[in-house]
Amino acid sequence: MSDENVFQIPTPFSPGVGYGIVVGVGALFAIGMSIISWVLSRYMNEIQDSEMFMTAKHSVKTGLTASAVVSSWTIATTLLSSTTYGYRYGVSGPFWYAAGACVQILLFSVAAVELKRKAPHAQTYLQVVKVRYGKAVHLLFTSYSLIYQIITTVNLLVGGSAVYASITGVNRDAICFLFPVGVVIYTLMGGIKATFITDWAHTVIIYVIMLMSLFVLYATSNVVGSPARAWELLSEAAALHPVEGNADGQYLTMRSQQGGFVGLVFIGAGFAACVDSQLFQKAIACDPRSTSMGYILGGLSWFTIPFVLASTFGLAAAAMEHLPEWPTYPNRMNDYEVASGLAMPYAAIALMGNGGAIAVLLMIFMAVTSAMSSETVATTALVTYNIYQAYIRPKASGKQLLAFSHFVTVGFAVFAASIAVAFNHGGFSVEFLITAIGIFVDSAIVPMACTIMWKKQSRLAALIAPLIGSAAGIIAWFLTAHKNEGTISIATLSTNEPLVAGNIMSLTAPFILTPLITYLKPDNFDWNTFKEKIKRGDDEHIVVDGRAVNIQSAEAMAVLAEQEKHEQEDDRILVKARNRSLLLAVFITLCFTILWPIPMYASSYVFSKGFFTGWVVVLFLWAFFAASVITLLPIWEGRGPIVMVWQRMFGGAGTPRIDATGTEADSVTGSTSPVEKMATPDDMKA
Numbered sequence: 106m107s108d109e110n111v112f113q114i115p116t117p118f119s120p121g122v123g124y125g126i127v128v129g130v131g132a133l134f135a136i137g138m139s140i141i142s143w144v145l146s147r148y149m150n151e152i153q154d155s156e157m158f159m160t161a162k163h164s165v166k167t168g169l170t171a172s173a174v175v176s177s178w179t180i181a182t183t184l185l186s187s188t189t190y191g192y193r194y195g196v197s198g199p200f201w202y203a204a205g206a207c208v209q210i211l212l213f214s215v216a217a218v219e220l221k222r223k224a225p226h227a228q229t230y231l232q233v234v235k236v237r238y239g240k241a242v243h244l245l246f247t248s249y250s251l252i253y254q255i256i257t258t259v260n261l262l263v264g265g266s267a268v269y270a271s272i273t274g275v276n277r278d279a280i281c282f283l284f285p286v287g288v289v290i291y292t293l294m295g296g297i298k299a300t301f302i303t304d305w306a307h308t309v310i311i312y313v314i315m316l317m318s319l320f321v322l323y324a325t326s327n328v329v330g331s332p333a334r335a336w337e338l339l340s341e342a343a344a345l346h347p348v349e350g351n352a353d354g355q356y357l358t359m360r361s362q363q364g365g366f367v368g369l370v371f372i373g374a375g376f377a378a379c380v381d382s383q384l385f386q387k388a389i390a391c392d393p394r395s396t397s398m399g400y401i402l403g404g405l406s407w408f409t410i411p412f413v414l415a416s417t418f419g420l421a422a423a424a425m426e427h428l429p430e431w432p433t434y435p436n437r438m439n440d441y442e443v444a445s446g447l448a449m450p451y452a453a454i455a456l457m458g459n460g461g462a463i464a465v466l467l468m469i470f471m472a473v474t475s476a477m478s479s480e481t482v483a484t485t486a487l488v489t490y491n492i493y494q495a496y497i498r499p500k501a502s503g504k505q506l507l508a509f510s511h512f513v514t515v516g517f518a519v520f521a522a523s524i525a526v527a528f529n530h531g532g533f534s535v536e537f538l539i540t541a542i543g544i545f546v547d548s549a550i551v552p553m554a555c556t557i558m559w560k561k562q563s564r565l566a567a568l569i570a571p572l573i574g575s576a577a578g579i580i581a582w583f584l585t586a587h588k589n590e591g592t593i594s595i596a597t598l599s600t601n602e603p604l605v606a607g608n609i610m611s612l613t614a615p616f617i618l619t620p621l622i623t624y625l626k627p628d629n630f631d632w633n634t635f636k637e638k639i640k641r642g643d644d645e646h647i648v649v650d651g652r653a654v655n656i657q658s659a660e661a662m663a664v665l666a667e668q669e670k671h672e673q674e675d676d677r678i679l680v681k682a683r684n685r686s687l688l689l690a691v692f693i694t695l696c697f698t699i700l701w702p703i704p705m706y707a708s709s710y711v712f713s714k715g716f717f718t719g720w721v722v723v724l725f726l727w728a729f730f731a732a733s734v735i736t737l738l739p740i741w742e743g744r745g746p747i748v749m750v751w752q753r754m755f756g757g758a759g760t761p762r763i764d765a766t767g768t769e770a771d772s773v774t775g776s777t778s779p780v781e782k783m784a785t786p787d788d789m790k791a
Contacts, residue, residue: 112442113433116274117454117462123273126466127280131287131474134303138291141302144750165390168738169301170399173387174210175407175735176304176475178378179311180257181264182539184472185446187411190367191419192448194348195339195356196712196720197364197702199415204697205371207408211690213379214400217388218683219557221396222676224635230385231491234556234567236638237630242567247491249549249571250382251484255521256542257381258480262525265473267445272462281525284470285518288478292485292514301390305739307475311410312732314464318417319728321456323721328430328456329421332718338424345427346437356423357712359705366601368698373608374543376550383483397682401689402738406731408697413728414449416721421452430455477521485513537599544582544607548574551615560630566622570615578611 165173183206190198224233231250235243262284266277291303322329329335339356347354350362378384391399425431426438432451433442442451453461489510494501501509549571555562583593585606590597597603712720740747 112271112447113436113439116272117459118273120273120275123269123275123280123466124283126470127269127283128286130467130470131283133287134306134474135287135290135294138303139294142294144754165301165395165399166392166739166742167395167399167402168734168740168742169305170387170391170395171403171406172305172308172735172739173301173479174400174403175410175731176308177383177387177479178206178210178403178407179308179410179472180261180476180539181268181469181472182260182446183411184414184468185264185268185449186539187415188419188422188449188452189443189446190364191415192422192443192452194361194364194367195343195351195358195423196416196420196717197351197359197361197706198367199412199419200359200702201364201368202371202415203408203410203412204702205368206375206411207404207697208372208690208694209375209379210400210404210407211686211693213384213388214397214404214686214690215683216379216554216557217385217391217396217400218679218686220385220388221391221393222679222683223557223632224639225393226636226639227389228639229389229486229490230382230553231487232639233635234553235491235495236635237556238564238567242564243491243495245568245571246549246553247487249380249546250487253377253380253542253546254382254480254484254487255524257378258477258484258517258521259525259528260539260542261473261477261480262522263528264446265469266525266529268447268450268469269466271442271445271447272450272466277529278526281529282519282522284473285477285481285522288474288481289515289518292478292481293511301387303478304475305735307471309732309736310471311468312728312735314468315410315414315417316728316732318453318456318461318464319413319724322417322421323725326456328425328428332721333714335420335424335721336712336714336717338428339420342423342427352709352711355711356420357717358710359702360709360711361706363601365706366605368702369605370540370601370608372698373547373605373612374540376612377543377546380546380549380553381480381483382487383479386483386486387479394678394682396679397686401686401693402734405693406734409727409731413724416724418449418452421456422448425452425455428455477518481514481517484517485510488513488517537595540604541582541598541607544578544604544611545575547608547611548572548578548615550612551619555619560632561623561627562619562630563623563626563628565626566619569622570618573618574611574614577614578607581610582607 187199187202190202192198220227220230220233227233231243231247234246262281265284266275266280269275269280270277323332323335324330329338336357343351343353343355343357348356348361348363351364352358352360388396388400422438426434428434432454438447438451450462450465453465455461457464489506493509494506498505552562552567552570556567582598582603586593586597586600586603589600589602
């Protein structure tokens with residue numbers, strides 16, 4: 106079916122606008138990151154060796170970690186599907202999407218800290234798996250991670266190309282290949298550090314547009330302009346086309362059967378992201394003392410993306426669809442437009458005209474490219490360390506690993522774009538891809554977590570539990586679809602009940618299988634094995650007395666020996682951080698999934714005009730909190746290095762020197778590498 110037969114409105118812009126944004130903004134970021142990489146090399150003695158490329162030398166601070174978490178979790182589907190759920194189910198859709206997909210970030214903070222404690226020199230999580238279980242389990246987990254990363258990257262391109270085609274009329278296939286161009290350039294120039302810096306810039310832009318849209322809908326719009334008017338329009342919409350399964354058919358209620366299913370789907374589908382090695386890659390790049398709060402703040406801040414954006418554009422779509430300002434008026438959106446995630450761009454056009462469409466295009470571009478950058482670095486690390494080094498060239502030097510990683514970066518972009526083109530022509534929607542992936546990979550979550558948190562898990566359990574869990578999830582998915590609809594197709598498999606059955610079965614089966622198989626012959630793994638067998642890259646450079654020297658030099662070895670004296674203190678700090686993360690994660694998860702929504706669901710309460718106004722106030726407060734944390738905290742933490750770079754560029758201060766007190770930081774990320782900057786015991790306590 107051609108685009109002309111499914112989109113009801115002509116494209117607001119010409120294809121030149123779409124191509125111009127993708128190519129122009131992509132080039133801007135590529136040039137900007139290239140300049141930053143040169144500045145760091147010239148004025149901060151930063152050398153792009155394999156350790157810097159893959160791990161940023163384990164040194165990124167809390168603010169950039171939080172912004173990277175938000176950016177990595179904010180894919181095109183986050184924007185499009187959450188808005189679609191708001192349009193379909195009312196206020197429950199945005200909340201359940203946000204809650205269902207947020208708890209994984211919070212709980213992952215515990216695993217991130219444990220990884221930092223037990224394998225401080227790991228370049229990828231999968232190296233840990235190979236050391237503990239050997240080849241078979243390593244290849245299995247590598248396959249799960251690689252499948253997820255490919256599908257996620259393809260999903261980014263499919264969703265982004267759909268929106269650009271609907272608004273500008275560009276060729277979807279061409280856009281799939283153009284999106285990665287800038288990403289590849291700045292990733293090659295700056296490695297994972299480039300992704301952290303560009304993640305911050307991308308996320309700031311998304312928050313600015315989010316706040317602007319929130320003000321337009323609930324304060325300044327001539328069509329809506331206040332919570333009271335939005336409440337009236339949503340009530341009118343419910344009278345015209347009641348929502349099946351909602352209390353009184355209303356949009357303004359948390360009593361929504363399908364909205365509740367959305368929460369269950371994304372609790373399952375969201376955990377699939379924990380299989381994604383890029384999430385571990387960000388944890389590996391963190392400063393040990395920043396990991397816990399980086400992920401907690403990142404999770405709380407990300408909650409606002411679907412919650413606030415979908416409560417803006419999704420509710421606007423539901424409220425305005427019966428008004429003359431709506432793009433398809435007097436028709437409602439057809440099924441193809443809804444499945445393609447066009448509730449967001451259509452609502453933006455109705456609220457802000459063509460300026461709203463441009464804002465959506467920018468947000469989609471930021472979501473696609475920032476998340477793709479993270480996936481590209483993670484996939485590069487996975488293939489380089491866990492396939493090339495592990496099985497093809499075990500004695501590869503750091504320089505050889507870096508050269509191969511550059512090849513993989515380019516190759517992965519071309520491969521993902523090619524698969525996305527195939528998916529475009531295969532009729533797969535972004536919603537289908539993101540909600541179904543958990544069925545295939547969720548079964549690996551429990552064994553992966555136990556790998557770094559339970560020394561008794563056996564090799565057999567780690568091998569068998571994921572395979573049985575995946576099979577059980579797929580069977581439950583297919584059987585539920587057949588039972589409910591009488592047939593199995595993409596359409597029937599995309600409905601909520603089969604997705605809930607498949608995702609939850611895949612996620613929960615290993616909770617029973619893993620301990621059951623383990624206790625046939627439990628292991629007793631020595632955590633110190635990770636520290637003994639996983640080493641730094643031999644091409645790594647560190648700064649000693651203002652000079653970048655190779656890690657194998659005598660000077661560097663002396664610095665490393667001094668650093669190792671503080672590892673015990675680091676471990677105590679990380680244990681406290683782990684316990685804090687566990688308590689906060691459990692408490693916030695209970696609030697999001699039970700204490701907040703369940704009483705409102707059980708009471709079948711329909712929002713009054715006053716209550717909805719209070720709900721909107723919460724949207725504003727949470728949006729400002731998240732935007733402030735993500736925008737300002739990285740700048741505050743990096744203020745010292747930023748000033749130093751400025752002074753060296755324009756004040757003639759010369760190259761950096763590391764004195765006895767260790768007062769120099771290593772880069773504009775505000776990071777402090779435990780190798781490059783020797784922390785004193787007092788620093789560690791602080």
